Amino acid sequence: xxxxxxxxxxxxxxxxxxxxxxxxxxxxxxxxxxxxxxxxxxxxxxxxxxxxxxxxxxxxxxxxxxxxxxxxxxxxxxxxxxxxxxxxxxxxxxxxxxxxxxxxxxxxxxxxxxxxxxxxxxxxxxxxxxxxxxxxxxxxxxxxxxxxxxxxxxxxxxxxxxxxxxxxxxxxxxxxxxxxxxxxxxxxxxxxxxxxxxxxxxxxxxxxxxxxxxxxxxxxxxxxxxxxxxxxxxxxxxxxxxxxxxxxxxxxxxxxxxxxxxxxxxxxxxxxxxxxxxxxxxxxxxxxxxxxxxxxxxxxxxxxxxxxxxxxxxxxxxxxxxxxxxxxxxxxxxxxxxxxxxxxxxxxxxx
Ligand SMILES: *[C@@H]1O[C@H](CO)[C@@H](O)[C@H](O)[C@H]1NC(C)=O
Ligand SMILES: *[C@@H]1O[C@H](CO)[C@@H](O)[C@H](O)[C@H]1NC(C)=O
Ligand SMILES: *[C@@H]1O[C@H](CO)[C@@H](O)[C@H](O)[C@H]1NC(C)=O
Ligand SMILES: *[C@@H]1O[C@H](CO)[C@@H](O)[C@H](O)[C@H]1NC(C)=O
Ligand SMILES: *[C@@H]1O[C@H](CO)[C@@H](O)[C@H](O)[C@H]1NC(C)=O
Ligand SMILES: *[C@@H]1O[C@H](CO)[C@@H](O)[C@H](O)[C@H]1NC(C)=O
Ligand SMILES: *[C@@H]1O[C@H](CO)[C@@H](O)[C@H](O)[C@H]1NC(C)=O
Numbered sequence: 001x002x003x004x005x006x007x008x009x010x011x012x013x014x015x016x017x018x019x020x021x022x023x024x025x026x027x028x029x030x031x032x033x034x035x036x037x038x039x040x041x042x043x044x045x046x047x048x049x050x051x052x053x054x055x056x057x058x059x060x061x062x063x064x065x066x067x068x069x070x071x072x073x074x075x076x077x078x079x080x081x082x083x084x085x086x087x088x089x090x091x092x093x094x095x096x097x098x099x100x101x102x103x104x105x106x107x108x109x110x111x112x113x114x115x116x117x118x119x120x121x122x123x124x125x126x127x128x129x130x131x132x133x134x135x136x137x138x139x140x141x142x143x144x145x146x147x148x149x150x151x152x153x154x155x156x157x158x159x160x161x162x163x164x165x166x167x168x169x170x171x172x173x174x175x176x177x178x179x180x181x182x183x184x185x186x187x188x189x190x191x192x193x194x195x196x197x198x199x200x201x202x203x204x205x206x207x208x209x210x211x212x213x214x215x216x217x218x219x220x221x222x223x224x225x226x227x228x229x230x231x232x233x234x235x236x237x238x239x240x241x242x243x244x245x246x247x248x249x250x251x252x253x254x255x256x257x258x259x260x261x262x263x264x265x266x267x268x269x270x271x272x273x274x275x276x277x278x279x280x281x282x283x284x285x286x287x288x289x290x291x292x293x294x295x296x297x298x299x300x301x302x303x304x305x306x307x308x309x310x311x312x313x314x315x316x317x318x319x320x321x322x323x324x325x326x327x328x329x330x331x332x333x334x335x336x337x338x339x340x341x342x343x344x345x346x347x348x349x350x351x
Pocket of ligand 2: 116119120121
């Protein structure tokens with residue numbers, strides 16, 4: 001009897017598996033996830049089809065990973081906007097302390113660790129560190145904001161809050177995109193990656209003012225590596241990764257956020273709290289149709305670096321091949337002179 005059941009289950013799984021296979025491979029674009037034949041065996045699809053399909057109909061928590069290649073790229077502000085959504089937690093720089101461990105420096109331990117944090121099954125050491133990191137824990141959950149003293153912080157049920165929420169967000173600037181592959185290829189996870197880019201002349205100018213390592217070769221090298229990886233990952237996992245330009249987000253906040261919401265939630269309507277955040281942080285003004293525009297003029301924030309960058313730094317960056325590649329890929333121009341960079345009549349974008 002047991003044997004018959006097993007045989008029946010096997011036949012059923014083959015039938016369903018083949019159907020899934022047909023849907024996936026014969027109707028391009030019909031599914032959010034497109035699997036690459038060379039990376040996924042039929043067996044993988046089979047087991048996915050029969051054992052996961054029904055149970056994942058989607059009450060899986062949503063994992064949102066916000067990644068940027070460099071600090072000073074707007075990732076704090078961006079992760080704040082994304083976490084305005086009700087009932088979410090935000091892990092701010094969970095890799096900060098971990099990077100001291102050698103296996104994180106080459107990415108070997110990164111995806112496992114990030115997975116455990118997303119799953120709220122991280123080890124207690126991480127939680128103790130995170131709780132004590134005032135600057136980071138502040139972003140975690142609205143309950144933290146209501147904490148007036150350290151006793152309240154100590155009593156906070158960090159793991160409980162994580163387990164209770166269906167939207168878990170993470171902001172990371174210390175990973176490479178390529179290190180996330182094991183997470184992206186894990187079909188059990190409902191993971192969405194937002195890769196945020198900023199013109200390296202802007203981030204490096206700011207990094208330098210903080211006296212961190214502002215080497216254009218290092219900063220642009222990391223960015224080029226990630227941008228090239230992004231192109232590949234985007235093809236392999238089209239529904240799971242999206243790039244966001246800080247410059248375009250600043251210029252056209254509402255529309256960009258709508259696109260991001262479609263990508264994350266299949267719903268382009270922005271919740272009230274998100275609109276409020278945009279209004280207060282991007283200085284959006286109401287237009288005649290009652291919707292909000294964030295048409296700020298050229299001199300404002302996203303390219304304020306043009307007024308701050310020194311001619312030496314501009315030259316160093318624009319002479320670095322990795323920076324030239326990155327700036328070109330972003331569709332931005334090279335200014336090539338101090339007078340040009342200061343002259344806002346000259347557009348940042350190639351026309
Ligand atoms: C990282 O992984 C690679 C390949 O899986 C392995 O060859 C290497 O030894 C690992 N490095 C460390 C530090 O664990
Ligand atoms: C995720 O966390 C739960 C407990 O919260 C644990 O039972 C489960 O094994 C974890 N999953 C993985 C893959 O680590
Ligand atoms: C998690 O949800 C349960 C059930 O609704 C509730 O009893 C518990 O207090 C919640 N925990 C936290 C930390 O919010
Ligand atoms: C889309 O999102 C908005 C704002 O959060 C919400 O009010 C609305 O019900 C959502 N629509 C659907 C179809 O889920
Ligand atoms: C969260 O949801 C509640 C009710 O669903 C609503 O009253 C409240 O305004 C929302 N908060 C934010 C920050 O969106
Ligand atoms: C916001 O915009 C108004 C005009 O649109 C301007 O007068 C004001 O200075 C701006 N505020 C900030 C903080 O940028
Ligand atoms: C700024 O650039 C514009 C367009 O190239 C040019 O016409 C103008 O003379 C420049 N202004 C200055 C002060 O160099």
